[in-house]
Amino acid sequence: MSKLIVIDGNSVAYRAFYALPLLSNSSGLHTNAVYGFTTMLLKLIEEQKPTHFLVAFDAGKATFRHKDYEQYKGGREKTPPELSEQFPILKQLLGAFGIKQFELEGYEADDIIGTLTKLADDQKLDVLVVTGDKDMLQLASDHVTIALTRKGISEVELYSPAYIKETYGLAPHQIIDLKGLMGDSSDNIPGIPGVGEKTALKLLHQYGSVEAVLENSDELKGKMKERVQSHADDARMSKELATIFRAVPMELSLDEMAFSGYEEEALGQMFQKLEFKSLLDKMELGTGGGAEAADTAIEVSVTVVDSESLDKLASKLQGIRSVYVEAIGDNPHLAEVVGIGLSDGSESYYIAIEDLKLEAAEPIRNWLADADVEKVSYDVHRAEVALHWQGIVLQGCRFDVQLAGYLLDPTEASHSLAAIASRYSFPGLQEDDAVYGKGAKFKLPAVEELAKHLGRKAAYVAKLSPELDKLLDSNDMKSLFHDLELPLSHVLAGMEEQGVKVNADELKRLGKELSERIDELVKQIHELAGGEFNLNSPKQLGEVLFDRLGLPVIKKTKTGYSTDAEVLEKLAPRHEIVRHLLIYRQLAKLQSTYIEGLLKEVREETGKIHTYYKQTIAATGRLSSQYPNLQNIPIRLEEGRKIRKAFVPSEEGWYILAADYSQIELRVLAHISQDEKLMEAFFKEMDIHTKTAMDVFGVAEDEVDANMRRSAKAVNFGIVYGISDYGLSQNLDITRGEAAKFIEQYFAVFQGVRKYMEDIVSSARTDGYVTTLLHRRRYLPEIKASNYNLRSFAERTAMNTPIQGTAADIIKLAMVQVAERLKEEKRRSRMLLQVHDELVFEVPAEELEEMKVLVPDVMENALDLSVPLKADVSFGSNWYEAK
Incomplete structure (x- = not known):
C-alpha cells in the first residue's frame, strides 16, 4: 500500500535549530538543524516505511499573500546565519537520502503541501504531513494525518479529524476560523485584539465560523462585542491569510516522489562530511572502497613473513622505505596492533605483531628504531604510540601521508589512506570497513587477506609520499609540514607516552566532597519544594515548579512541562529553588563525567592518564584531545577547577608548571x-x-x-x-x-x-x-x-x-621549540599537556627557576608579530595550584 510522507522543510528545520544546542563540525559549519532533521528522517523511514517522500520548502520571502497584506510575517526576525547556512547542506543531505524536494517562487511550503494533500485525497492515497505549524491541521482528512512536532522535533503528535475534534471541538476546516479570530503573532496575522485561543474556541463552538460570529456580533456583550465589530475586516482578512492555498500550479507526479530507501554509500559520505559519527556507527554505513575498488588497485606483490623467514626480510630492509602499522581501535594507547606492512613500492611484506616480538626479529626492530634510516608512513604519531605499548620503537619517519593529505585540504571529510589515495590519482585501495566489516560485523580476515591489505597500504604510502611532498612544495606548505607538523607529531607521541600522573585518592576525595555537596543541595531543594521528589524526573520537577510553586510555564512538551536548561535559566531569577537546581545539575555532571570518568581512564600499570592528541581533525589546525578529552575539564565552577588538584607530578619533590598565552x-x-x-x-x-x-x-x-x-x-x-x-x-x-x-x-x-x-x-x-x-x-x-x-x-x-x-600554529611552534630546548639543554623537565593556549609541564625543583624563564621566553618568541606575545607562567604542587 502506498504511503506518502510530506515534510514542511522550513518549519521542521527551524524547530530543530532551536531545539538543539549549536553544534558544528571541525570546519566550523553549524550542523544542529541538519542533525535534528536527519534523526527525524531516519525515525520516519524506520517507523512509517514510506513508499513516497517529499520535503517542501519556502522559495523566498515574498508570496502572493504579501500583495494583499504587506505586513504578512512582518514581525519575524531575520533568520540567524547559523541556521541559514544549514539550508543548502540540508538540501544536499536530502539528495543523499534520495528524497525529492520542491519549492516554487511566490508560494509557501504550506501551499505546496496543501495542493499535494488535495491531490492525495482525490486519489485516496494515505499521507503523513510532518510540520511544527498548527495551521496545517486544516488539511487533516480521512487520508491525511498531520504530525505536529513536539519536544523540539524528537516526538510528533498525530492529528486526525477525530483527534482535532477531541482536542479542539472543531472540524479541520474550522482551524482557519480559529486563526481568523485569535490571529497568529508568528505570522503577523492580526485577528481580533484581546481574543485568545480559549475565547476563539468558545465563539466557534457557539457560532461555527468567523462569518457567523460577525453576523451574530449583536448577541455579544461589552468589550467583546465592540472588539468583534470594530475588527470585523481584520478577522475576515486573518482567516483568508491563514487559509492554505490548494491549487499551486505545480507539475509533480507521484512517481517523482517515489522513495525506495537511501543509498548507503552516498549517505555515509554525507555523514562523514558533517561528522555525524554516532549515526555512522549506529547505522554501520559504508563509505566506498569495496570489492570493486580492489579490482582497480595497484598491483603489489605481498609476502607473508613468518618466524621462519624473518632473516630473509632482514636482508632486504635496505631497499624498504615504507612502514604501515595496523592498530585496531580508536584509542592508540589501547589499540590492538595486528601487524605491520613494509614496502619498496612494488614488493611488500607483512609481519604479524607476535612474530615482530621474537628474538629473531631483533634486526627488524632495530631498523624500525633507527632514527637515521629514512622511512615514510601513514599517521606516524598513532603508529609510534601503538608500537610503544608493544615495547617497539619507531623512529626515522620523514614523511606522513595522513598529515600531508590533511594539510593539502583540511576540510575533506576523510583522511583515510584509501580516501587520500583516491583524491591524488591512486585509486583502488579498499577502505578498512570493506575488509574488516564495521561495528558488530567487525572481524579480522584470514592471514593471507590481511597481509594483502597491509602490504597494499604500505605500497600506497610509498607511492603517495613523493607526490604529496611535491604538492606541499607547490602550495608553499613544505616548511609547515617538515618544520612544524611532522616534528610536532613526535613531540605529541612522547608527551602521551609519558602521560600525566593522577592522584586517584584525591579524585575520590573530590568525588566524596561533591557527593556531600550534591546531597546538601538535594536537601535544600526538597525543603524549598515542601517535600521530597525525584530531581531527575522532568514530570515530578515540573509538578513542583509549576503546580506547587506556581512559577510561570515557559514551554510545554507532549508529556507535560519542559524543565530543560533554557527554561531553568529563565526561571532562575524568580525562585531560589531554580538556582539550586542549576547548580545541582552542574555538580551531578562533574561527578559522573569528570570524577568517575577520569578514574576509569587512569592506566593501572602507570597510574597515569595518557590522552591522545589528534592533529588532523580541526580545519583551523587546533589539536583535539581525546580518550579522555583533557581540554574540556570545566573550570568556570570552583568545583570543576578543583579536579585539577588530582593532576600531580610523577616524581617526588617535583612541581607542575603551567604557561598560558594571554589573548593570543x-x-x-x-x-x-x-x-x-x-x-x-x-x-x-x-x-x-x-x-x-x-x-x-x-x-x-x-x-x-x-x-x-x-x-x-x-x-x-x-x-x-x-x-x-x-x-x-x-x-x-x-x-x-x-x-x-x-x-x-x-x-x-x-x-x-x-x-x-x-x-x-x-x-x-x-x-x-x-x-x-x-x-x-x-x-x-x-x-x-x-x-x-x-x-x-x-x-x-x-x-x-x-x-x-x-594562533594554533603559534602554540604548536612553541611546543616544538620547547621540546628542542629541553633536549638540547638535557633538561629533566617534561611537557605533559596542551590545553587550548596553555602548556603544562612537570619540573624538578632544581630546574624550576630556569623553566620559569625558559618556557615563557620560547612561547613569547615562537613567532615574530608586530605586537608582543605574552605568556603567563605559574607553578605549584599540582595543576590546580599552578593556575
Missing part, C-alpha cells in the same frame, strides 16, 4: 589587521576588554563597569569567531537589534579590523582559499556560491580562519 587570538588579529587602537592596547599592556569598552562606549577607563567589560569581551572574542548578531544576542541575553548595533559600533571604532575583514573576503574570493601566517591553507569553494547562505558562511570562515589558525 586578539594579538594575532591586531598583527594581521594592523588596527592602531588594538595595537596600542597591547603595546601599553592595557586590559583589552576594558580598552574596547572605553572606545566603543566612549567612556574613560574608570567609567567602564562590569557589564560594559563583559559586553566588550563577548564582542572581542565574537569577532574572532565570526559571530553574528544572533550569536552575540544569545551570549549577552540582549535583543538582536542591540547586538547588531554593538557590532556596528565596534567596527566604527576598530576600522583596521573592518578593513581586514573586507580585504580577506575579497582575497578569498580571488584565490579560493585563505592562509595563516605560516601558510596553512583552507579552501573555501562556497565563497563564490550563488546561494547567499553558503556564501555568507564561507565569508565568515575566511575572516576567522587566519586568526584562529595562526
